[in-house]
Amino acid sequence: MATQVKLLGFWCSPFSFRVEWALKLKGVDYDYIEEDIFNKSSTLLELNPVHKKVPVLVHDNKVISESFVILEYVDETWEQNPLLPKDPYERATARFWAKFAEEKLLDAAWTAMWSKGETKEKALKDSIEALEKIEGEFKEKRHFEGESIGYLDLAVGWIAYWLPVWEEVGSMQIFSQEKFPAITGWMAKFLSHPLIKDNLPPKDKMHVYFEGRRDPIYNYFNPKPEDN
């Protein structure tokens, strides 16, 4: 029986793209199924009843969710072009920075994009602090040298492409070339990799989409007094 791989994703989700990049790097054929996250399909709800989120990978009827978990599954199932290093300490380091970027930078940058006032100020400050730590790591550890893209590149790839869009939509600045030279160098390399540059969502559409999300999300977390 031929292997069947399906990926349920969303056209501008950095989490979906991580998985697509991994599958492409490994040369794995897959069927991509676009999911309308605002009108979730019964398929998605059946496959991921606990979190109801994309991306979801279905491999020969085995369902895996959570993008970092999917990355490791893909790496372990298709062993060509390994994503994680072999050495346990280096693996631990890659996993740590992936989680750090997710929990400390991505969440804060996202919040800074849609929020206002003090919330925004704090989220901005947190984002910059997190990015400074990542810059420190990139400078020191040289994970990102060499020709091959790995787990950590995929995990933080969104910084190269989604973050600038969020900065514009949120009228804020987190990244700058002068302040973050190591990340700047990495971004250029990452975005010019053949498998990445042809697999990115259209920027103009992303702007429209995130612009359209900013105020509804703000209003969701800050209901007007009459609604209480």
Add this chain to the structure above:
Amino acid sequence: MGEEVILLDFWPSMFRMRVRIALAEKGVKYEYRDEDLLKGGKSRYLLQVNPAHKKIPVLIHNGKPISKSSIIVQYINEVWNDKAPLLPSNPYERAQARVWTDYIDKKVYDAGRKLWTTTGEEQEAAKKDFFEIFKTLEGQLGGEPYFGEENLGYVDVYLIPYYCWFHAYETMANISMEGECPKLVAWAKRCAQKKSVSESLVDEKKISGFVLK
């Protein structure tokens, strides 16, 4: 073999308990150093080895620091791979174990915390949420003795430290863990019979005392 393994942590931390259980399962000898977070100020040693996170637990293996309990436990599993495998060898089953530890990470701590930081209607909602989460986990156990099936696995090690917080949850929110999740409580007691677990769990009365302060 000239291995140096140091664990830096704070005694009531349930994250540390995970690491202790994993080390015990693997039979690794280590030195434990307490970081009393309440005394204020983190030790210079902690800041030196873990500048990015400034958090505990930190495992230092031959001078190299690893932090975050999920990452530390996987590291321990990969380095000391001669006995007591904590993750299954099958990639799909490993993925499932990782999904559930991720779920525990995202849901359990906050849900537990809400039990004692809210009152009235908010607390009632918090209790409902809390039990929904634990019942979901209970459902995952199925008919197996452990989440790792025949033996303690990654998910068991990840979740079991919450057992010593059950008493605190019950006291603070006037709930009964056994009443709502009997299978899970049975699982917890089963785990606690293992030496690696019983020697790593903090006494529940000490936790309650700490929480009530």
